[in-house]
Amino acid sequence: MDSTPRNPTGSMANAADQAPRTLVVGIDVRCLTDPYLRGFSRYTVRLIETLSRRPDVNVIAFTDADLVHEVRVPVVRFAARREIIREQVALPRVIREHGVDFFLCPTNRGLPLVAPCPTVLTLHDAVEWDAALVDPRRGRSRLRFAYASAFSLAGASLIITVSRASADAIRAAVGVSEDRLRVVHEAADARFTPTADVRDASILQRLGISGDYVLYVGGFDKKKDVPTLVRAFAEAAADGVSLVLAGRITDEAASILQLADDLGIGEHVHMPGYVGDLDLPALYRSARCFVFPAIAEGFGLPVVEAMACGVPILAADAASLPEILAEGGRLFAAADVAGLAVLLRDLLSSDHARQQWSIAARSRAAGFSWDATAAQTEAVLREAAATTRRNVVMSRLRRLLQARNWAS
Template sequence: MRSDAARVRIALNAQLLAGEASYRSAGIHRYIYEVLRRLPRQAPWIAFTAFIGPRSAPPDAPGIRWVRTRWPTHQPLIRILWEQLAFPLLLARGDWDLLHAMAFVAPLALRLPVVVTVYDLSFVRYPQAFRAGNRAYLRLFTRLTCQRAAGILTISQAAREDLIRLWGLPPERVAVAYPGVDPRFRPRPLEEVAAFRARYGLPDPFILYVGTLEPRKNLEVLLEAVARLTPPVPLILVGGKGWKPAFLPRLWDLEREGRARWIGFVPDAELPLWYNAATLFAYPSRYEGFGMPPLEAMACGTPVIAARASSLPEVVGEAGLLIDPGDVEGWVEGIRSLVRDAELRETLRGRGLARARRFTWEATAEATVALYNKITHNDLSA
C-alpha cells in the first residue's frame, strides 16, 4: 500500500447525484450512486473527493471526501455556470491527478486530465426528443469534452460504437463500464407478490412497461400491439411523463377500453414488486445507452420481450424475445406467445435470472478504476 503522500488524487464531479426520489432521479443518478459506493473499496490507494450539490444524497462510502457546493446546482443553468466558471477555479486550488466528470460534460477551461462518462448519444441520434436548448448544450459541450478527454467511459458497446462512428473518437480512448443490478431486484415470495397484486387490483395476466414516457421509447408500437391483442391483455405503464409524448391520446383511448393503465412514478422500494407481479415485461425502445429496466425485470425472474435495437441485445441476449422495434405484428405475436406458453415463460425466467447475475456494480467500479489506472499509470497490484 502506498503512503498517503503518494496516493493518486481524483476529483469526481457528481452534481447529478439526486436528492429527493423521482423518476428523474433514476438512470444517471443510480449509476453515479452505485459507482461512488464501490470506488473506495476497488481502489483504496486513491484519494477520492466528490463534488456534489446542496440537495444531493450521497451513499455511505467511507474513503470519499464530500464537498457540497453552495450554488443551487439542482437548477440546470446554475449547474452549467458552476461547472464552467466556479469549478475550474476550485480545482485550481488543489493538487489533482485526474478529474472524473460523471455525466457528459467537464469544464472546458481545465488543463487537468479528464475522464468523462457519456451514457448515450440520444441527443444526437434522436434530437427531436430534447428541448432545443438542452440539445444544443449537450451536443456542443459533450463533444468538446470528449475531444479533449484522456479517457471516455460509456455503458454499452452500442454506445461506444456511436461515440467512435459519429464523433470520430479514437477507439483506444473509449471504454465500457456496464451498469450492474441491485440485489433488491430478485424474485419475491409468492405471498408477498399476491398481497401486492391485491393492493393495486392488478389483473392477471398483464404486461408491464417501466420507463419515461417519451418518443424514443417507441411506446406507440407497444400501444398498437396491445390494441390488437385478442383476447385483451392489459398493459400497465410505470414511469413519469417525459418530453413530447405524442402517443398519450392513444394511451387514454386504451385506458377507457380497459386495455392500459398508467401508474406514473413509483417509489424505488416498490419497483421490484411491480416486476415480480407482471406476467411479462415489454420494452420497445428504439434507442438506449444500456436499458436498465429489462435487466431489472430479468433479475426478478420476469420474462422479457424487448426491441432488437441499440444496446438492448447486449442486455437481454438469449434470455428474452427480441423484436424489431417497428414490427407491430411481431410484438403482437411475441406477447401472445409469452402469455399463452407457460413453458416458454419458465425457460426465459431461468435464462433471465442467470444473465442478470453477470451484471454487477463491483464490475462497473472495477472497469472505472482500470481506466483511471491507464491514465495515471498507477500500479493496481501495489
C-alpha cells in the first residue's frame, strides 16, 4: 500500500508535488477549415506542432467541420445547428468528455462563457474595435464578432497576446486589465532560412516571377496600407525592378492593381495570389527587399519570416512593427509615401546596404523561436489553473456585464 501522505511535508514528497504533470490541452482549430492560411491559422498550426512536442503536454484539436490543413494530433468533432449552440453548449460538452485540463482558443474569439476547465484566449490585436479600419459593409458580421468576443473575453482565465503593442491596444479598446494579459511572441517556422534551395527557381517560374523584385506578403485590407507601397514604388522609379504583392486576391487587391495602372506602373506590379508555406521561403529569399507598410498589426509574422530568410526589411513605424523589427531593418513613418520611396531608392541602389541589412535581419530573427513560444504558452496555461479556481462563475458574469460597453 502507498503510505505517502495526502498533504506531504517531506522533501521527497515536495519534489514529486512540484514536478509538472502531463496536461491535456484542447485547442480550437476551426480556423483550419479555411484553405487559406493567414496569420491566425499559421499561428494555430505552429502552436499545435510545438506544444505537442513538449514532454508534459498532450494536445487534442477541436473542430466543427472537416479540416483543410493536417494536424498530427487527435481531432474531435462537435456539432449543433446554430453557431452559438455549438460554441456555448456542444463545445463545453466535448471538452468535458475528453478530459481536457486546459482549453485554448487561438483566434480572438470562440471560447464558451462557462467551460469545464480553465480557458485561455489568444487575442492577436484590437483591430476589430477600430471603426476606421473595418469595412462598414460588415455590419452584421461585426455585431456577431462583438458578442462572440464578449463571451470569449469574459470566459477566459487569461489572455495571450502577441506583442506589447497589442497588449496596450487591447487594454485601451476593451478594458481588459493588465493582470489578465500575457505577451507571447510568435516566430518563423524553421523552413524560413537564407539558404537557397534547388527548387527556388522552379517555384518562382511557376509563380510567374522573374528578375529583381520588391516583395510584400499579406492581405490587402485597409490596415495593411498596400497603396502606400504602390505609390512609393512608383515614385522610387527603380529600373528593372518589379513589385510582387503576394496574398489572396480580393476586391481590395483589384483596386490596388487599378491604382498601379493609374500610376503608370501596372506592367511592373505582379500579384501571384495566395502563396502557400512550401513556396514562401523561395519568394522571400529571392527578393531584393521586403516592405511591410501596415498601419495596424498585432505581430507582423511576415516580417519575422522575411528576416529569417535574410531579406532587408522596410516597415512602417506603427503598432507592433517597431517592437518586432527593432534593429533588424529600417522603419519609415506610416503612410509616408515620399519617405518610403527614399528608403527604397537607397536600398535598391546599394549592394553594401542590402548586405548590411540582411545581416541585421538574420540577427534579429534569431531572437524568435517557436520552441520558446510553446514553452511560454504552456506556462500561461498552467498559470491559468490558479486564476480560474476562485469565484469562477461570478467573475465571468461580472466581466460579461462589463463587456456591454464595447459589444453594443
